[in-house]
Amino acid sequence: MSMLHCMRTATLAAVMLLAAVAAVRAQTATVDDTAKFLAGLMPSADSPLVPLTKDPAWQRHAKFFDTAFGQLEQRQLSRIRAWAETNLAAPRPTMFYMFSGPDILYANAFYSKASTYVLSALEPVGSVPDLTVLPRGGIASALYNVERSLSSILSFSFFITKQMKTDLQAGQISGTLPILYVFLARSGMTVKGVSPISLDDKGAAYFAGENPGPNAVRGVRIIFVDPEGQEKTLYYFSTDLSNSGVKASGFLKFCATLAPGNSLVKSASYLLHSGNFTTVRDFLLNNSATIIQDDSGIPLAYYSTKKWRLFPFGRYLGPIDEFAGRYQESYAALFRRAQPIDFGIGYRWRTPETNVLLSVRLPDDGSPAIDATASAEAPPPPPQRPRRPRPPANIGSQQWGGPQPWGGGFFVWR
Numbered sequence: 001m002s003m004l005h006c007m008r009t010a011t012l013a014a015v016m017l018l019a020a021v022a023a024v025r026a027q028t029a030t031v032d033d034t035a036k037f038l039a040g041l042m043p044s045a046d047s048p049l050v051p052l053t054k055d056p057a058w059q060r061h062a063k064f065f066d067t068a069f070g071q072l073e074q075r076q077l078s079r080i081r082a083w084a085e086t087n088l089a090a091p092r093p094t095m096f097y098m099f100s101g102p103d104i105l106y107a108n109a110f111y112s113k114a115s116t117y118v119l120s121a122l123e124p125v126g127s128v129p130d131l132t133v134l135p136r137g138g139i140a141s142a143l144y145n146v147e148r149s150l151s152s153i154l155s156f157s158f159f160i161t162k163q164m165k166t167d168l169q170a171g172q173i174s175g176t177l178p179i180l181y182v183f184l185a186r187s188g189m190t191v192k193g194v195s196p197i198s199l200d201d202k203g204a205a206y207f208a209g210e211n212p213g214p215n216a217v218r219g220v221r222i223i224f225v226d227p228e229g230q231e232k233t234l235y236y237f238s239t240d241l242s243n244s245g246v247k248a249s250g251f252l253k254f255c256a257t258l259a260p261g262n263s264l265v266k267s268a269s270y271l272l273h274s275g276n277f278t279t280v281r282d283f284l285l286n287n288s289a290t291i292i293q294d295d296s297g298i299p300l301a302y303y304s305t306k307k308w309r310l311f312p313f314g315r316y317l318g319p320i321d322e323f324a325g326r327y328q329e330s331y332a333a334l335f336r337r338a339q340p341i342d343f344g345i346g347y348r349w350r351t352p353e354t355n356v357l358l359s360v361r362l363p364d365d366g367s368p369a370i371d372a373t374a375s376a377e378a379p380p381p382p383p384q385r386p387r388r389p390r391p392p393a394n395i396g397s398q399q400w401g402g403p404q405p406w407g408g409g410f411f412v413w414r
Contacts, residue, residue: 034128049132055139064147076343081109083342091113092260096118097120099267102176102177102180105183118258120239124218128178180234198216200213202250203254216249217239220235222236241271241277243278270296296323299328300357312356313356314340315335
């Protein structure tokens with residue numbers, strides 16, 4: 001009888017332990033629910049974050065993001081996807097986006113058929129804590145900082161780094177990770193898993209608990225599922241893309257294992273025009289099947305006509321005042337035969353002023369590649385005098401009850 005009693009006691013203890021573990025798990029929000037909550041979307045019905053959606057701060061936050069992302073979808077993202085569908089015939093599985101910050105939003109809009117996205121910038125990954133244990137008022141403060149950090153990209157299509165750095169270092173939610181969460185959730189993605197990743201100097205990947213050695217590049221790997229059910233991978237790396245930075249790290253070696261891919265460069269401070277970023281510039285030229293860029297990307301002089309076919313869209317009005325010395329006569333000549341465009345990106349984010357260059361790498365025999373379907377059309381009207389960009393009227397200080405956060409010059413992702 002004593003043995004039977006012991007067995008019953010052990011069984012009961014095991015059941016109680018499993019129940020306790022299940023209860024703990026039930027009270028831990030999934031990464032997908034956390035992403036949805038930060039994005040102003042309702043988490044799953046059994047999520048411990050559901051009670052927090054009763055907070056007036058979250059309800060205001062959700063309403064603001066519903067409006068802001070709805071406007072962005074209408075005037076930008078849907079048009080970009082339609083443009084890509086028309087002009088990109090055979091996109092590659094990998095997408096490279098240097099100087100991106102956490103901008104998976106535009107990466108996915110231009111290259112929605114990619115299965116692996118590699119984003120890189122200086123800003124650290126940061127962290128998103130358990131939102132259910134934030135102190136009183138912590139949720140409202142966190143949501144406020146997320147809104148402010150996104151104000152420029154929702155208005156202009158690019159980040160103002162100085163502003164974002166300040167906003168996301170002000171609280172417990174920090175770095176690029178919460179922004180990646182918001183963009184993925186608002187793009188209809190389901191986040192399945194998030195893990196830190198490091199690269200050694202040879203480009204080998206190390207995950208949690210593994211030692212990558214000195215000069216490691218730190219980042220995050222996010223596994224997500226798109227609305228069609230396809231599983232995809234997003235890498236974001238915090239790394240120095242200057243010549244000395246990439247020489248000391250294994251970042252480009254890691255990228256080379258995923259090449260060839262498609263690339264996007266926009267609002268990149270014209271860094272690829274300087275002599276200090278020639279290594280990453282050469283990598284993009286040597287490892288891209290297509291490159292979509294504005295004029296802040298690779299200078300036209302580096303595109304060999306024997307290797308690339310160029311498709312200009314929009315109008316080239318020259319750089320904004322902050323980068324006046326980066327005017328390209330060859331760009332102006334190329335854009336005299338540009339096709340029209342119905343969206344805007346980059347520093348000249350207004351549609352009538354924007355320029356987009358689609359560059360398609362030719363096969364070795366010089367015949368036209370199959371990665372694009374564009375054709376040249378009549379030139380647009382001649383360029384006008386450059387103007388300094390201003391924010392659109394529909395996203396302004398009334399949403400935050402303070403001065404507009406985009407003042408103070410252009411400090412973009414580097």
